[in-house]
Amino acid sequence: MSVEKTxxxxxxxxxxxxxxxxxxxxxxxxxxxxxxxxxxxxxxxxHIDTAKIYGTEPLIGPVxxxxxxSGEIKREEVFxxxxxxxxxxxxxxxxxxxxQSLKDLQTTYVDMLLIHWPMSYQAGxxxxxxxxxxxxxxTEDDYVDTWKAMEECVESxxxxxxxxxxFNIEQMMRVYDIAKIKPSNHQVELNAQMxxxxxxxxxxxxxxVVSCYxxxxxxxxxxxxxxxxxxxxxxxxxxxxxxxxKTRAQVLLRHLLQKGYVVLPKSVTETRxxxxxxxxxxxxxxxxxxxxxxLNRDLRVYSEPIAVKNPYYPF
Ligand SMILES: NC(=O)c1ccc[n+]([C@@H]2O[C@H](COP(=O)([O-])OP(=O)(O)OC[C@H]3O[C@@H](n4cnc5c(N)ncnc54)[C@H](OP(=O)(O)O)[C@@H]3O)[C@@H](O)[C@H]2O)c1
Numbered sequence: 001m002s003v004e005k006t007x008x009x010x011x012x013x014x015x016x017x018x019x020x021x022x023x024x025x026x027x028x029x030x031x032x033x034x035x036x037x038x039x040x041x042x043x044x045x046x047h048i049d050t051a052k053i054y055g056t057e058p059l060i061g062p063v064x065x066x067x068x069x070s071g072e073i074k075r076e077e078v079f080x081x082x083x084x085x086x087x088x089x090x091x092x093x094x095x096x097x098x099x100q101s102l103k104d105l106q107t108t109y110v111d112m113l114l115i116h117w118p119m120s121y122q123a124g125x126x127x128x129x130x131x132x133x134x135x136x137x138x139t140e141d142d143y144v145d146t147w148k149a150m151e152e153c154v155e156s157x158x159x160x161x162x163x164x165x166x167f168n169i170e171q172m173m174r175v176y177d178i179a180k181i182k183p184s185n186h187q188v189e190l191n192a193q194m195x196x197x198x199x200x201x202x203x204x205x206x207x208x209v210v211s212c213y214x215x216x217x218x219x220x221x222x223x224x225x226x227x228x229x230x231x232x233x234x235x236x237x238x239x240x241x242x243x244x245x246k247t248r249a250q251v252l253l254r255h256l257l258q259k260g261y262v263v264l265p266k267s268v269t270e271t272r273x274x275x276x277x278x279x280x281x282x283x284x285x286x287x288x289x290x291x292x293x294x295l296n297r298d299l300r301v302y303s304e305p306i307a308v309k310n311p312y313y314p315f
Pocket of ligand 1: 020021023024047050116165166187188210213214216218219220232247249250264265266268269272273276
């Protein structure tokens, strides 16, 4: 079975089916972001996933500018996804947040803007605003109003397509019902041990492209508990990597691509960046797909426990 390198969004734009995750690609060591973005572009990546909360936009902007000015890539060849953070949900703050992202990314538009989470926190400079008792300060700003402000960003030409991230089905339905511009993308935690099937099926039914974050199960997450499984160490993944003469990561990514998803693996390692995008030249047979499907445990590693008291907490 062939997997296309791009998928058509309901907005009419093409989204590359494999993008570079940039969460935790911090400033240190100095120059890491420049090295990673340059290596990724050289390896063929044309889709970059970023967000205000990652602190990566001011680091990505100058590298992209340099790659564009040197003629390595054209702006229109790179698909940039960014996200509106929980402290920017008030409609008047959505545009402000986008304008800061555009300034940091040194561009006049982004290809995709997502509502990062359905929860809203008190607006201001603190990304996780806390009260005197150290409790996160929630607000009841409705993401439906945030969505209407996102639509205005499309109308102003600063954003090409808009979507959601980390919403549950009921929350997606509320947005879908009022939307003048229907969401074209939903970015969720999705990998072989967290299939997120009901949410993904709902999106597919509505014509929304599903992007998988943590497609490898986020093996390097600092909060990984002892004894928690590691997808890259699963015997079935090891066996299939041997069978198809590909690496374990390639098997896991291809498994998701064959289901029609977009994948967003993150790596700061040049060999892995090249490895992770080299997934378009083999097919996992149906019976082997079924073996990988048995790895599901609904194990969510990004559950955002700090926000469980928020009225719009999705899980
Ligand atoms: N919307 C949201 O709320 C949300 C939440 C979480 C993440 N995301 C997005 O999704 C992206 C990916 O998620 P993630 O970074 O948590 O997880 P991931 O991509 O599943 O895993 C990244 C980890 O796997 C390692 N790795 C990468 N390629 C490998 C390979 N070929 N072989 C072995 N190990 C490999 C990386 O190590 P090295 O870097 O050391 O190579 C890193 O530790 C993020 O960067 C971010 O852009 C979005």
